[in-house]
Amino acid sequence: MRKPVSRVLVINDETLILREFVKGLNAAARSLDNPLGLTFTGVTTASEALAAIESDGDVQAAIVDDKLYSLDGGKSKRLQMTALELVQRITRMRPELDVYILIAQEHEDEVVDTLFAEAVDGYFYREERDYRGMYRILNAEIQERARTPFYDQLKNYVWMAKDSWHTPGHSSGESLRASPWINDFYEFMGEHVFDVDLSVSVPVLDSLMEPRGVIAEAQGMAAQAFGSRRTFFATNGTSTANKVIFQTLLAPGEKLLLDRNCHKSVHHGVVLSGAHPVYLNSSVNRKYGLYGPVPKKVILEAIEANKDAEALILTSCTYDGLRYDLPPIVAAAHAAGIKVIIDEAWYGFARFHPAFRPTALEAGADYATQSTHKVMSAFSQASMIHVNDPTFNEHIFRENFNMHTSTSPQYAMIASLDVARKQMMMEGYKLLARTLALANELREQINSTGVFRVLDLDELLPEDVRHDGIRLDPTKVTVDISRCGCTVEDLQRELFTRFNIQVEKSTFNTVTLLLTVGTTRSKVSRLYDALMRIAREGRAARRLVQFPDVPDFTRLRCLPRDAYYCGGEAVPLLDPKENPNKALAERVCADQIVPYPPGIPVLVPGQVITRPILDFLVGLLRSQKRLELHGIVYDGYAPCLRVLKSSEERGLRRLA
Ligand SMILES: Cc1ncc(COP(=O)(O)O)c(C=O)c1O
Known part of the structure; x- marks a missing residue:
């Protein structure tokens, strides 16, 4: 098994003291138990610190000496920043990191008050030089973030090998293992799939319907990681998450503003909640058959005209990676007393790399729903509902959540949410930096075929949202295929049968590729190779049949x-x-x-x-x-x- 590396950055502008700290801390790490591979490294300036945190995804914590820092090695006074400003810059870039401050004992009172208002995890006294004590605290904190309370308990329970006198009926796979007819399924799936398939009859595994133990703990850790007040694990996908929120916020007949291009679960949620929908027309890029975001003007006018609405829901980013400039939209909705729900089904990872932020919650949204399974390491159907609504009605939410949740949820799915959160906390930044680099490489390679062409933001944006501050998630790569001599169906078939490649989605003249934290360089190379081979075959251009425009919304006669x-x-x-x-x-x-x-x-x-x-x-x-x-x-x-x-x-x- 590969062992993790956890780098801790020490920032102090006095070289001798810095060297002493780094040496002392590394000696402590060597002599004490060190399962997470902590190593300490030092820098003397703020710019070095920020550069290290940006470029080194293995940095897990920073210790900042409470000094004034220069950005340029002390050449200019103007560029100095306080330790606190440096901490703010660090946490803005990597909110998941643990950050500590080194202080002088005599400044304790003034510093500590300020620190607690900020995202600082604690402080150490500089004069004590208690390297072993510091190491223990840092190691414990990083271990705490890396904990997976639900998954750990599930594993422990399996190893305890209790006799099962409860559901599910396969009884840890016994009914399959002994069967000459279906033991192949057991063998194929693997024993642990059955071992972890337990039920609410096992109290030590908590209850998804009324979490008080390890599920509550895991959800609390997810809330901290994703920057929400409360987080709930949903085992029926974002499809259900959206419906739960609608039923919580909307009584029959109450108004909901929604993008007409929202996912179908949103439209189903309108039926279930009895809401009165006010449809906002999405923008259309006719050249590529892509339905984009709703123009900002349309949203703001709808808010103005429907101040009696209870909620607004938008999808950000869209399937093609277009994301709204959310802060002004959220502010306008809140000014009218309208709650904002953002469907982040395709954007759950955004918190963990500054290239993707702000997230919906950071932009002020009250609710964000995320398909953790679509773009992170969770099993299909595993989603999260994040809540920042200051007037959140937990009782009503819980009733609706339970109405939609099976009383027999898949425990493997819950564990996968716990593990996906851990991964994003511990290596999300590093993986996303790699994914971004691969996305760039892929863009360049596809464009170099001379036939296939990746659409940039300008080409993707429909005319009426061109000035709305919309940005592109670079991990969604939309490729113009109109010059390759195949219809999109033929191309998809050929990629699948001849090259073993399955793409995410298509329009009549584009295919969209989805890069995730699981994308590897070899996959990128194989795709490039396939496209280059097709490009070199120089097929004659085909006429591509455009999908007709979806007709305008007419009117609602009744709810x-x-x-x-x-x-x-x-x-x-x-x-x-x-x-x-x-x-x-x-x-x-x-x-x-x-x-x-x-x-x-x-x-x-x-x-x-x-x-x-x-x-x-x-x-x-x-x-x-x-x-x-x-x-x-x-x-x-x-x-x-x-x-x-x-x-x-x-x-x-x-x-x-
Ligand atoms: C924008 C959007 N929201 C919600 C969903 C539903 O998510 P899930 O598959 O997690 O139920 C999807 C699925 O494709 C989607 O595209």
Whole structure:
């Protein structure tokens, strides 16, 4: 097993004292138990300190002497900063680090008061020279951050090998291991998959529904790591996390401002909560078929026009890596008393490298939902809900959380959240720095093919969000494929079958690649090699068929929930002559109709159907492209829409 390295940086501008400290601390590390590989190294100036912390991902802690620091080795007085300013710069860059201050005993009172207002973890007296004592404290603190309370307890429990007289029925895999029919599944999955598949019948493993033990502890550590007041582990993905928050914040009929391009779980959450949705139209980049963020102007105007709204939800960053300039949006929403929820399904790692910050919470959001599994080391479905809402109603939240949570959650998933948090705390900065470097390399390599081209922020941004301060997450790489001589479907098939490469998503002329903390240089090389080979084959250009624009939102006749729960009737999309069925125009849809891709609902429950929408849907059904059309009902072979009967419509409260 590879052993970790934990570097501690000592910053003191007096070279002799610095040398003495580094020597003393390293001697203590050598002579005492040192499982995390602590080593001490020294610098004398603030700029060296900041450079070391920026370039060395193994730095886990810093000890700053309480002095004035020069940024340039003391050449200019103007560039000096206090130790406290240096601490602030360090924690702004790497909030996960432990930071200590060395002080003179006689200055204790004045320094300590200031320190506690800042992100300083403690202080040592300079004169004591108690290197072994300092080492023990630093080692304990770093070990504390590296703890995984839930995972540790789970492992201990497995090693205790208790006889199981409880669920699950496979009883640590016994029912499979002995079976001639399904023992191959046991062998393939591995014994621990079954060993850790335990249940709430084991009290030492705590309860996800009412955490008071190791789950509560693990969630508390995650809150600290991700910068929230409270964090909750969700084992049904961000899809459920969004719904839990909606049901907490919104009573039926209360207004929610939402990007029309939000994930479908958000639209499902509207139905479940009974919210009155106010849809904000996303920007569209027609050239590449990409749906982008909602223009800032549209959001601010919607806030102004809907001050009675309870909440606003936006996705940041989007699937393609576009992230909002959130602080002014959050400020405007808060000024109107509107809570802000940010769906950070694709952006959970952002806290751990300054290139990605501010995070939604740092920008002031009340809630952030993150699919830890999408971009960090957790199992699928493992997500986190982070809460910074100053008026958080924990009781209501808990009721809703429990309503959506299985009473038999997967313990491996909870453990993977604990472990993913540890990893981000201990090596997130280093891994993200590597991922960013690989993303840069990949961009250059793809562009060097002369055929494939990575789109930069300017090309990705739709015209109407060009001046909104939107930034690009460089780990999402969108590639223009229009000159490679393949349709996007052919290219994806070829990458998969000939080169063993599966990409994340596509539009008619782009593919998007997702780099994560698990991306390796060899994977980058293999992708480059595949694209270069295809590029060199010099295939003749193909005509690429553009996806038609999703029609504009029409209007809501009633609340989505009211429409959804009507029985309705299925009316065919096509008339007997195979034309769009005019009888559907002006009817009210009962389902959510979503072509995938791009995943934006063309109709939501309660929405009035119009001719352009019918033409659009029929056009999609007739197209030869492989496309899913969620929400269509089939009567035999006839595609239909479920719409409200007129008697049902009459019985519902009309919105428009
Ligand atoms: C923006 C967004 N939010 C939420 C989700 C749902 O996340 P999960 O897969 O964790 O349920 C997705 C999934 O793709 C998504 O793209």
